[in-house]
Amino acid sequence: MPSRYVLPMFPYPSGRLHMGHLRVYSIADVLARFERKNRSQPTKRIPRSSSLPNNQRISNLESHSNKVIFPIGFDSFGLPAENAAIERDVAPAEWTKLNMNAMATQLKSMGTSFDWERLVSTCDPSYYRWTQLIFLRMHQQGLVYRKQSIVNWDPVDQTVLANEQVDSEGKAERSGALVEKKKLEQWFIKITEYQNELLNGLDSLNWPTRVKQLQKNWIGRKDGFQISCEIDGQNEDISVFFTNPDAVKMAEYVAIACDHPLIESSAIPCKYRPKLLQTAKNIQNSHFTPVQKAALGCSTGLFSINPVTSRRLPIYLSGAMPSEFGVGATFGGSLLDSKDAAFAKQNGIPPMKENDSIAVDFDLEPFKKTHFRLRDWLISRQRYWGTPVPMIHCSSCGIVPVPEADLPVILPENVKLSGRGGSPLASCSEWVECQCPKCKGPAKRDTDTMDTFIDSSWYWLRYLDPQNDKQICDPSLPAKHLPVTTYIGGVEHAILHLLYARFVGLFLFKSGIAPGSQDSEWKGEPFKLLLAQGMVTGQTVKCKTSGRYFKPEEIEWTGEDVARHAWTKDTHQCFELDAETPIVKATGEVGAISYEKMSKSKYNGVDPSEIIEKYGSDCTRLAILYKAAPTDELIWDERGIIVTATAASEASPQIVDTSKLEKELLFALHTAIKEVTHAMTTTFGFHVAIASLIKLTNHMDALPTSYHSHATFKDALSGLIQMASPFAPQSSQEMWANLHPNEPRTVHEIPWPSVSEAALKSDSHVCVVTVDGRKRGTVQVPRGAEKSSIEEITWDCEEARNWLFDANTGKRVQFGKVIVVKDGAVVNFVTAKKA
Template identity: 35%
Template sequence: MAYRLLFRNYHFKEVETKWQQLWRNNPIQKRNGEKFYCLSMFPYPSGNLHIGHVRVYAISEAIALFEHLKGKNVLHPMGWDAFGLPAENAAKEKNIEPHLWTFQNIFQMRKQMDSLGLRFDWDREVWTCMPDYYRWTQWLFLLLFKKGLAYKTEGYLNWDPIDQTVLANEQVDENGRAWRSGALVERKPMRQWYFKITEYADELLKGLDKLQWPDYVKEMQRGWIGKTKGFAINFAIKETDENLSAFTTNIEGILGTTFILVSPEHPILAKMNLNEEEKKFLETIRKKPETTRKIGTQIIVISSHKAIHPVTNEEIPIAIAEYVLMTQGTGCKMGIPGHDDKDLKAVTGSPIDVKKVFDKDKLINCGEFTGLSISEAIPRLKEILKSKDAISPKACYNLRDWLVSRQRYWGVPIPMINCIIHGHVPNYRLPVMLPQKGDDLVEWRTERCPYCGTPGGKEIDTLDTFVDSSWYYLRYADPGNDFDIFDREKAKKWLPVDLYIGGSEHAIMHLLYARFIHKVLRDEGYLACDEPFSNLLTQGLVLGKTYKKDGKYITAEEATNLEGVEITHEKMSKSKKNGINPLEIIEEWGADVLRLAILFSAPSESQIEWDGGLLKTMKKWLGNIWNIVEGELAENDEEDYSKWLNGVTRSFENKKLHVVIARLMEHTETVKTKPTKQNLKILLIILHPFAPHFTAEAYTKIFNKDITNEKWPIEALTIKKKH
C-alpha cells in the first residue's frame, strides 16, 4: 500500500482525500432550526497556514459542527483580508504586481484549508481586493461623508519611515514604534481623511456592558475609549474675545493655578501672535512622537498673551507645553506647580509662581478660602465660577477620530475627486477601480469634477485595511448582491454573529472599528441589532520550542550539536526559527490527529507550548476506536448515558473543547468494555466535530449513513430501559 498506515487497516491519507473530495462539492446542508452564525476572523493571505491558523479554524469548525448536530441552521463562512502593506512589500521584492502575489497566496491557502478538512460555506467567500467587494467599501466611505462622519483635515500625524505611510494612534505601540514594521514613528504635518468615531464614543462604551466578551477585552476597549467625567473651566484671554477651556476632575486645583498650559496642536495658537522663538519651539515639539512628549517637561511662555484667573481675576501666563496633548482632555490644563511634580519641573528656573495651597485636607495661602477644608471650599468655588459662566460639566475621552488614509497603492481607492472650485467631491461612479499597476497612478488620477467639469484629480490615498475588515461579516449574509451592500432582511436573519473567534491582538482596533461601522449602518436602517458580535472567544497563541545560543536564534537541528543552548517557548515566527509547518504534520499524522492534538492541548483561551507530543496520544486513541469499529458489536446495552451526555453537552456549550475530548477518551474505555452500536454511535457523533474524516468513515462503515445528517445524541440516543 502506498499510503502510510496510521493504525491497522486505516489509511488516513486515502480516507482524508476521499472525504475532502466529497465535501468540496457537497457543503453541509442547512437545517431548519434557529440560526447560529459562527465566524472566525478571516486571514491575511500570506501564502501558508501556520499552526495558529489551524487552532482557530479547528475551534471554529468544532463549534459550528456541534451547533449543526444540535439542529441549528449554521452559517460558517470564510474569506480573505486581501489588501495591505505586506502584499505590496512582498510583491515589490519579487518584482510582481500585488494582485498576482495575493491571488497566488489565496489559492495556496485555500488548498491548505481543504487539506485540513475544513468545511466553510465557500459559496459565501469574499475577497476584499475584488471590485465586487470594495465598491461597497467605497459606498460605505461615501455614506460616512454624506453623514458628516468622514472628513479631511491637516495635522501632525504618525509617519512610518519604513512602510512610508501614516498610522492611526492605535497602530503605534507604547514605545513609539509602528505596529507592523517596528520603526520609530515620526511626526509629519499632512492632510488626511478621518472617520468621526468619537461621535459614537459614549455608545461604544455603554454597549460593552451587554456583550458576552472576555472581561479583559472589554476593559481594553473601555481604557482606549477612556471616558473621564469632570469640568471645563474657562479662562478668558486678556484683551481678546477668546477663552481657554481647561479640563479638570478637581475643581479645587484652580486655587493653586498659577499658569495655563496648552498643547502645541491647540487651535488657539493659530490666533495668537507668536514670536520666532515660540514658533520654532512649536514646530520642534510637534515633530516629536507622543510617547516622547508624555515624559517631557519643556514649556515656553507666550509673550503676547495672558489669561485671567476666573476666581482671583489675576493675570497669569499662558505656556505651550510638550506634555499637554490634544488627544487628552481639551488640550488645555491648569498649571499647579505647587502640587504637580511635572508642572513644578517645567517652571523651575522661570518666573512663574509656585503656590502651595493644600495642607492635607486644609487650604492655605488662598485668601478667603484659607482654613477651609477642600469639601467646604468646592461648593463656594462652583458658585463663583457659575456666576462668571466659567464652569460646565464635561466628559472627555481618550478616543480620537480614526485616521483612514494610507499612502500606498494596494488598497481601496478613496472615492473622492479634488476640485479647485468645489473642494472634495464624491465620486459616485463605483467602483473606483485601482490602476492596473502602481506606476500608473499619474494617468489614472485624471478626473473632471462632476459638478463643474473642471479638471481635477482622484484622491490617490487608499483606505486603511481595517475599513475593509470592519464590515466583512455583514457581506457574508448576502455576498452576491450587486445592487446593495447587503439585503436588510438577510442581515436581520443572520446578525448578530453568535460567536466570533480570533486573536486578542484585535481587541482594540478591529473590534472597535467594526462596532462603530455597525452602529452607523444601524442608524441608516440597514441593521436591526446594536452590536456585531454577541460572543467573543479569543484563542491563545501557539508557542514553539525556541533555541538560542549566545543570544541568537538557531534551529532545532543546529541545537542538537551544541552545548549551552537556551530553550524557551515563544510565539512562532521565521525570525525565531521556531515555526511549525502544519502541512508536514498532516503529511505524517493526518489532519484529524493534528486537530485533536491542538484542541486537547489546553483551554481554547490559553497559550499552547507546542511540542507535538500529543500527536502520538491522539493517534493511539483513534486506533483504539478503529479496533472497536472493526470488532463485533452488539445492538444495545442497558445503561443510561443521559447524565454523561448532559455533562459533555454543557462542556461543549461552554467552549471547553479539551474537556469534551477528555470525556470522550474516558467513554472510549466504556465502549471497549461494552462494544455496542448504540454507545459507539454516541462516541462517533460527539467526536465528529474534532475528527471529521475519521468519524465520517467509521460511521459509514457501521451505519451506512452520512454522519453530518445525524442529530446530537442528548435526547435521541439516551438509553431507556423499556423491558
C-alpha cells in the same frame, strides 16, 4: 429554529497559514459543526450543489443558512502586497491571488467545513464597490470630512509611511532616513458622532470583560470640568479641562499637549519658539518611549490667570499630557500628583505652599463637561493596494462624490510601484484625469486609498449575500441572520477592528442599508458573543547572557544518555541538569527555555502544513483543542501529539453480566453527552469536552470484546463518534460509515445526541449476591446507599430467590451472617452453622 452564524475573523492572505490561524479555524469549525448537528433534521437531507442557476443561488444559500452560516474570505488589501510588488516585481493583484489560493488549499486540508460559496475577498471590485458605497452614504450623512493631519514623512523617498514602516528608532524601514512629521489633507470618518452608543452598547454584548474594558478605555469618556483662563498680556483665552475638582485650587501650572494649537500661535515669545517646536516634534516622534516622552517639557513663555485663585500659572508643553485628554490642556500641581510634582521640580516651577491652597468657595457645577478620548477615524492612505476613495476634485465645483451608479471606481492595473514619491495612484494620469460628474469639465480623481480597517469593518454583512450585484445585501437577510452568534478571533484585534466594525454596523443599521425587523434581534451591534482565542506560543532557546535566539539545529537536548553536567558561562560552575536541558552544541553552554509568540526571528515557528502532513488534520485539531481552553495561551509542543493506536483489549475470561455492563455504559455515555454538550454551549471548554470523550472511550475500551456486538455498545459507540465528529470530522465519518453501512447520511448530518436523564438518574451499580461464597444472582443497588438498605434490596434478587427463601414456608431463610462487601459490590449470605 433561528439560524446560527459562526464567524472566525478572516485572514490576511500572507501566503501561508500560521499556527494561530490553525487554532482559530479549528475552534470555529468545531462550533460550526456542533451547531449544524444541533440543527439537523432527524431524517431530511439538504442537497448541496455549487452549480445552480443564478436565480436559485440565494434560495440555495438560504436553505443552508436555515442551519448554520459559516463563511470564510480574505482581508486582501494592504501593505505587504505592495511591498512584495516593490521587492519582487510582481503585481499586488497577482501576488494576492496566488496567496489566497494557497491558503484556501491549506484551510481545506484542515478538514474545515466553511461555506465556500460565500467566499469574499476585499480586494475584489465586486466587494470594494460596496465599501465605496458605504463611504459615499456616510459622506451624504455628514460623517465624512477632510482635515489637515500629521503623517509620517520619509524625506529621502519623499513618501508617506504607515506606522508599521517606521522602526522603533523612528527611522524609515526602507530608506533608513529619520522619519519626519508632515501635515497633509486627509479623509476622516466621524466615528465620534456615535461615541455614546459605542460606549453604552458594550453593556449588551456577551464579550470578555477585558475586551469590553479595552473598548471603554479607548472611547475614554471623562467627566470633569472645563474653565477658560485668560492668557496674561494676550487677547486670548486657553480652555483647561480637569477631572479632580481640587485641581483648580491647587494649580501651579497649565500643561498642554504637543499638538495644542497654542504651540504654533504667534503669541509665543520668539526666544521660546525654537525649543518649543523642537520639543513638540520630539514628543510626537514614535521612537521615544512613553516614559521618555513624559519627561520632556518646555515653557511656552506664556502665563494664564487662574480665574479662581488669581494665581499666574506658567503654560508648559508637557510630554506627559495626552493630546486626547479633554482639550489638550489641564492643570498641574505638586500637591495634586507626584508626577506633577516631579515635572514642576524639573522645570523650576515655583511650588504652592500648603497654606496657599486657600479654601476658595467656588461653584464648579456650571463648568461640568464631558470629553471622550476617541478621535475621528483617519482613513486616508497614500498607498496603492487599497480601496480608492470615490471622490473627484474639480477646479470649479470643488470636491464631488462619484455618483453611486458609476461605482466601483476600479483600482488601475500596471501602476509603477517604487516606494518613492507621493501617492502611487497620482502617477497614473490616465486614471486620475476624469470628468467632473457635476459640470462635466475636466477633473481629477482623489488619489488616496482607504484604511483596510474599512474593508474588514463590514464583511460580516456581505457574507449573507456575497454574489448580489444589485445591492450590498438583500434587505431581508440582516433581520434573519444578524447579529453574528459567535465571533472568534485574536485579542490583538480587541480595540480597533472591533470598534470600527461596531461603528459601521450601527451605521448600516441606522441608514437602512442593513435594516432590522420588529421582532429581530438585529439592532446594529454585529457580534453578540466574542470568543477571544489565546495566543499560540512556541518554545524558544535563548543565550542566557546575550539573549540571542538559537536555531533548533544549534541545540542538543540532554537525555538519558547525555552527560548530566554542564557549565554556565557567567559563573563557570558545573551543575546538575534536568533530563531535558538545551545545550548549545558549539559552546556547551546551557540555553534558557521560554515560551513566546511564534515568530521567524525566534526560530520557534511551526508550519501548520507540515504538522497536518505528519499527523493528519484530525489529530492536529485534537492536539490544538485538547491542550488548552480556547481563550488561554496555547503552548505548542509537537511532543504533545500522541498518536494512540490502542490494541483491542484482551477478551475477559469471566462471565459477562450484560445488564450490569449496560447500565454502567449508559451512565458513562450520558454523562459524556451531558458534559460535552455543556462545554460546547456554555463554556467553550473544548479541552474539557475532549477529556470527557477520552473518559468514555476508556470505559468502552475496558469492556470485554464479547460485549462489542451488544446493541447498547453499538449505541454508545455511535454516540461517541457523533460527539467526536466536530473535533475529528474525517476519522469520525470513516468510523460512522463502517458502523452504519446502510445509513445514507454522514455523521455530520445526524442530530447531536440528547441526554437521557433516566440513564443518569439510575445512578446505581451492580451488586453480586452470593450465598456461602457462591454467586447466585445480581441486583442493582443505589450508589452510596447504607449497608442496611443494600442488604434489604438483595432480598429481592429474583435469581437468588431459591437460596434466600424457604421453599416450603416462603419465608426468609435464617442466615448466620449477611456481609456487605466493598460498598455493596458483593453481598454474601452466610448460612448459620448447624449445631
